[in-house]
Amino acid sequence: MESSDAELDLQRSVQAVLRELSPQAPALQSNQGMWRWSLHKKVERDPGKSPVLVRILLRELEKAESEDLRHVIIPLLHTLLYVLTKATGITEELYRRTYNFCTRLLTLPAPYCTVALDCAIRLKTETAVPGTLYQRLVIAEQNLTSELYPYQERVFLFVDPELVSPSVCSALLLEIEAAQVQQTPEACMRHVVSHALQAALGDACHTSTLQSKLKACPRRALECYFHAVVAAVEQMASEPNPSREGHLERLEEIYYWLLGPAAAARGRCCGDPLKDPQPSIPLPSPHISFHLWTDEEQLWKELVLFLRPRSQLRLSADLEALDLQGLWPDRELARASMLSTDSGIERDLPMGADELPVPGSPEMERAGLQRKGGIKKRVWPADILMPACWDGPQGLHRRTGLPSGDGGMLPGVSRLHTARVLVLGDDRMLGRLAQAYHSLRKRETQKFCLTPRLSLQLYYIPVLAPEEPATSRHSELQELAAFLGRADPWYQNTVNTLCPAIHKLAEMPPSLDTSRTVDPFILDVITYYVRMGTLPIYFQIYTVKIFRDLSQGPAEDIFLTELKVDVQDSRLLKDGFSPRRKGAAEAPGAELSICYQKALLSHRAQVVTGSLRATGLVLKALPTSDTDGPGPPHAPHSAAPVTDHTCLNVSVTEVVKSSNLAGRSFSTVTNTFRTATFQIQSQDQRLLTLLLDKDGRRTYRDVVRIEVAPCPEPCSGTHKSRTSWLGSHQPEAEGTRAKPKPLLMPINTFSGIVQ
Template sequence: MESTEVESDILRRVRTLLRELDGHHPAFQCDRGMLRWTLHKKIDQNPSNSSVLVGILVKELERAERGDYRHYIIPLLHTLMYELIKAPCISEDLCSRVYDFCKKMLTLPKPFCTIGLDYAARLKMERTAPGMLYQRMVISEQSLRSDPYPYQEKVFIFADPELLSEAICNALVTDTEAAQVSQSPRLCMSYVIIHAMQAGLVEGCDISGLKRSLQDMPMSAVEHWFQQVVMAVEGAGSEVNADRSQCVARLEEIYHAVLSSVPAGNTPLGELQGIPLPSPNISFHLWTEDDQLWKELVLFIRPPSQSCEPNLLSQELDTFEIQDIISDCECCKQTRFSVLSTDSGIERDLPGATEESGVPCSAEAEQSRLQRKGGIKKRPSPLDSVAFLQAGCHSPGAKPVAKLQRKPGIPQAPAALLQRRHTARVVLLGDDRLLGRLAQAYHSLRKRETRRVFLTPRLNLQFYHIPVITGQPNTLAAANCPAASREELCEVAGYLGKADPWYESNINTLCHMIPKLATMPSSPSKHLVTDLFLTDVIAYYVRMGIQPVCFQVYAVKIFFNDPAQEPAEDVFLTELRTRVPEISPHRELAMSKKKTTLDGPGIDLTVTYKKVVVSDRVKEVAMSLRSTGLVMKAIPADEVEGLVCLNVNITEIIKSNNLSGRSFSAVASRLRTHSIKIRSTEQRPFTLCLDKDSRRAYRNVISMEVSPCLEPSYCLQKTRTLKFSLHEAEDVGLVKYMPKSLLLPINTFAGVIQ
C-alpha cells in the first residue's frame, strides 16, 4: 500500500510538471522552476524510489510519443537522464526501454534526433559499464586525475557589478562557496568507488562497510582503488564488444580487496543508499576588465604554477609561443624572444654588424625588449591549420548566414591532433547588456585565436545565460536608452524561452527569483546547507543544456563629426539605437527661421541598405528621409522567424501642408536588411548606443555602417587566398568551407523546437 502511495505522489508531481509546460496554473507562476528541483530532491532523500520515477517517466514518454505532446518529450527525457546519472541502480529492463525510445527519436526532426542520438550513445555505455555516466561527470567536474578519462570541466559565473546589486553578488558568492565545502578530492573519489560498486553489484554490496573502509584508508590507498575502478569501468566502456559481466567481475574483485580488512557492516546486502552527486567546480567572477574572460580561460588551461613548464596539454606548442601567450595574461613576466628569422641575408644586417654600422642609442632599449635567438627555424605546426582556425566559431560549420539564425545541434568538432580535454562552461548572469559585453569579448577572443591559436584546440567553450534584473536598473542606461524597460532588457532570454519551453520553466523564472532570494535573511548554518537551490539549478543547466542556439553578431563602423577623429569599430548582439540630441537654444537662435520652419525636428539622413527578400536575391535600396532616431533589433520577436536580418525601425518626420500652415508628424518605418549605411547630410551629429548599455555610447556620430560580423579566421584565410587567386568576388579554395559569420552560441536544453 505504501509503494502505491509513493508511486501516486511521484506521478502527480510529474503530471504537474507537464502542465507547467502548457502554461497552466497562472496563480502559481511565482513557483515555476521549483517543481523539477523538488522532484529530484524528493528522490535524493529516498534513493530506492529512483526506479519508480524512471518507470513513470518512461511511461509518460511513450504516451507523449503516441499523442500530440511532442513538447513534453525533451523535458521528460532530460529529467529521466538526470535521474539515471544519479540513481544508485536502475534495472536492465528500464534501461532497455529508455534506450529503445531514444533510438525511435532518430526518426524525428532536430533537435529531437540530436538529443536522442546523444542519450542513446550514453545509455549504451552505461548498460555495458555500470556507473560510467556518474563517474565521468564527477571526474571531469572535480578535475580528478585520471589517465583513462583525462577531461576537466569548470563553471565560470560572470556578473557585471554595475548591473547587479551587491546583495545578489554576495548571495551568489556565498552559495558557490558553500557548495564547495564538502567536495574534497578524497570524498569525490570515494563517491565514485561506492557508486560504481552499488551500480555493478546490486545485491551483494555492503555499502556501510565500504564507506568505513574508505574512511579508514590513507589518501594514497583511496586514490589507488579509485584508479582501479576507473580503469575497470572505462575499459569496459571503450571496448567494442565489451560484456557487462566482465566489468562486474572486475568490480567484484576490487570490492573484496577493499573490504578484506574490514568487518561486515550492519546494512543488509542489496539495500540501496543514495550517493550524492557533487556540485561542479564553480567560480564566481565580477566582470571588471575587458579581457577578463580570456585571462580566466588561459589560467584554466595553464594554471600559474605550470605557466612556465610545458605539460601534456601544450607539448605541441613551441616554448616561445607559450611564453608569449602567458605574458599577455601577466601571469609570467619573461623576455619575449622572436622565433621567426627576419634577417635579409646581407652581412651588414646581421646582429654582430650593428655596432660597426652605428646603431642609434634608442635601438638598445628595443633590443632589450625583443631579443632574437639566431638559427631557430619554426617547425610547421598542426595548430596553424585552417581546421583549428574555423573550429572556434561554434557554428555547425555552414557558411551561409542568410538562412537560419537559430541553429539547433552540437557544433561540429574539427579533425584535430590535440584533444579538447578542458571544457569551460561560462554562465552569464545578467541582462542583454552583459551579453553585449560577451559579444565583444568573444569577438576579441576569436581575433586572438586567429593571430595565434592556443585555446581553440584545447578548450571546449560553452556559453549559458541566466537572466537577472534588479529592481533599479542602471539609471544612466535608462537615460541614454529610454526605451530599455525591464522586458526589453531580457530580449535574448525571452526569445530562448519561446524557443525552448524547458528553458522558460527552469531558467527564465530565475530572473525575478534571484533578487528575492538574495534579500532573504541568511541562516546562521547556511554554510552547512547542501541543498542550495541556485547552485543546484545552475548545475542542472550546465549539465543538461547541450543544444546551442546561435545568434549573429553584427559589426558597426562609426564615423565622427570631427575629421581628425579616427573611425571606431565595435560589435553588438541585440540592439543599436540612435538619438538626435535636441538643438541648444543659442544654436537655435543662430539658425535661420526659414530653415527651421521648413525642416522641422530631426536631421536629414541618407540610408543605403540591402533589402531582405525570401529569394535571397540582393536588392540594394537608397533613400533620403528626415528622422529623429532609429532602432536596429537583431533579436527576432518570433522564435520561428527563419531569416537572419536586422529589423530597423526609423522614426520618420513627414511634412504636410494644411490651412493653418505646415505641420510635421512622426511615422514609424520598418526596414529588414542584412547591412545598412546611414549618414547625416547636415552638420548635426547624433548619438549611438549599443546593446542598451550607456557605457557603450558614442557621441558626435555623423555616419555608420552596420553589417554581419565576419569570423576573423575567415577574413585571414580569404586574405591569404586573394594573394594567389584572381576570383575576388567569390570564395575559392578552403575559404568556401569555412564559417563566414561570427555566431555567438548560447546553450539551452532543446535549442529551437520547430
C-alpha cells in the same frame, strides 16, 4: 502500501511538471521551475525511488510518442537522463527499454532526434557498464587526476557589479562556497568509489559499511581504490562489446579487496534493503569560480589561467609536440605534408654510403641537378581557421547546432578542457559577453593558444537589477531571454523563472544555524542548466563603423541585440505635433541619407537608397514578436519561418510635414523594414548619438556617419595568404567570390529551437 504511496507521489510531481509545459494551463510565476527541482530532490533524499521514477518517466514518454505530444519529449528525456546519471539499482531490462525508446525517436526531426541520439549514446555505455556517467561527470567537474579519463571542466560565473546588486552577488557567492566546502577531492573520490560499486553490485553492496571504511582510509590508500575503480570502469567502457558480467567480476574483486572477504560476505548477508536502506550518494555540484566582471580582458585571462598549469595537463602526444604558446599558423601549421620524390624505380633509389659515384659519371651529373628534399606544400586543414567547437551554421541566430565535442581541429588532438562560461544579467551583460567573445576570436587568429585545448560553452541566466521597475524597461532589457524562452520552452520553465527566486534569496537573512541542512535551490538549477544545456542557439554579431569625421578613419565596435540612433539637440514631439513657427528650421530631427540592402528570401543583393527626415531609429537583431521568431513553442512542425536568415529589423521615426489653413505642422510616423546591411549619414549640422546594446557605458556622441553589417569571422594571416593565392590562380567572376563567414555567438539551451 508504502511503495504505492511513493509511486503516486512521484506520479503527481511528474504531472505537475508536464502541466507547466502545457500551453493551455496558466503558469504560476512563483512556482515555475520548482516542480522539477523538487522531483529530483525527492529521489536524491531517497535513492530507492529512482527505479520507480524511471518507470514513470518512461511511461510518460511512451504516451507522448503515441499521442504525438512532442512538446514534452525533450523535457522528459532530460529529466530521465539526469535521474539515470545519479541512480543506482536500475535493472538491465529498464536500461534496454529506455535505450530502445530513444532509438525510436531518431526518426523524428531535429531537435528531438538530436537529443534522443545523445541519450542513446550515453545509455548504451551505461547499460553495459553501470556508473560510467556518474564517474566521468565527477572526474571532469572536480578536476580529479585520472590517466584514463583526463577531461577537465570548470564553470566560470561572471557577474557585472554595475548590473547586479551586491546582495545578489553575495548570496550567490555564499551558496557556492558553502557547497564547495563539502566537496573536497577526498570526498569526491569516496563518492566515485561508492557509486561505482553500488551501481555494479546492487543489493550485494553494503554501502554503509563501505562508506565507513572509505572515510577511515588514509589519502594514499583512498587514491589507490579510486584509480582501481576508474581503471575498471574505463577499460570496460572502452571495449567494443563490453560485458556486464566481466565488469561485475572486476568490481567484486575491488570490493573484497577494500572490505576483506569476511566483512564483504557479512555485509552482503546482513544488508536488508527494507530495514537498512541504502544511504544516498550525492552528485557534487561542479567546480564554480565566481568573478565580478570589471576588466575587458578578464574572460581571456581566466581561460588562460585554466589551461596554464602544465603539470596537471594530460595532453595527447600530437598536442604536446606543438609549442602552443608561440605557435603561428602561417609558419607552422600550414606545413602539414611533403610531396614524396621517390619515383618507385630501383635505379632512382639513393646509393649507400659505400657506393660513391665516379666523377664525370651520369650519376654525378644528375646529383648536381637533383632537387634537395621535397616540395613543401601548404595544406589548410578544414577546421584550422574555424574551430569546430566554436563553429556555427550559416544564417541567423534562429539556427541551432550541436557542439562538436573534443576533436575536429587537428588530427589526434583532443580538447580535454571545457570552459562553461555562465553570465548573469540582462541584454547589456550579453553585449559585454559578445565584445569579449569577439576579442577572444581575434586573438586566436594570431596565436592558437586556446583553440586546440579548450571547448568553450556559453550560458545565460537573466537577472535584472533591483532598481529596474517591472515596466516596459523590464521587458526591454530581457529581449534575448524572452526569445530564448519562446524558442526553447524547457529553458523558459527552468531558467527564465530564476530571476524572482534569485532576488528573493538575496533578500533573505543568512542562516545562523550551520547544523541545519539547506537545499541550495539556485546552485542546483545552475548545475542542472550547465550539465543538460548542450544545444546552442547561434546569434549573429554585428559590426559598426563609426565616423566622427569623414576625412578620418572610423572607429569600430560591435553589438548583439540593439543599436539605437538619436539626433542630438532635437526636440521630441508632444502628441505627434510641434508648435507652429515660421521657417524650415522649425522641423525637428535631421535630414538623413540612408542606404541599405533589403533582406530577401532569395538572398539577392537589392540596394535601396534615399533620404528622409527623422528624429531617430533603432536597429534590432532579435525578432520583436512571435510572428517574427521561431514560432510558438508548441507549434506543429512546418516549414522554416520566413525570417530565417540574417537580417536587422529597423524602425525609423520619420518626421512628416503637413500644411493647412492654421499653418505648418509636423507629425511622426514609424516605418519598419528588414535589412542585411545599413548605412546612414547626417546631411545637415545635426550630429548623431549611438547607444549599443542598451548600455549607457557604450555611447558614442558627435557621429556623422555609421555603417552596420554582419561581423565577419576574424581571419588569420594564413587565411589572407590563402585567399590571395586562390584569387590569383582562379580568375572567376566577382559575384562568385566566396563571402566572409559571419561570426556567430552560441548560447546553450536544452533543446535549441523547437519549431
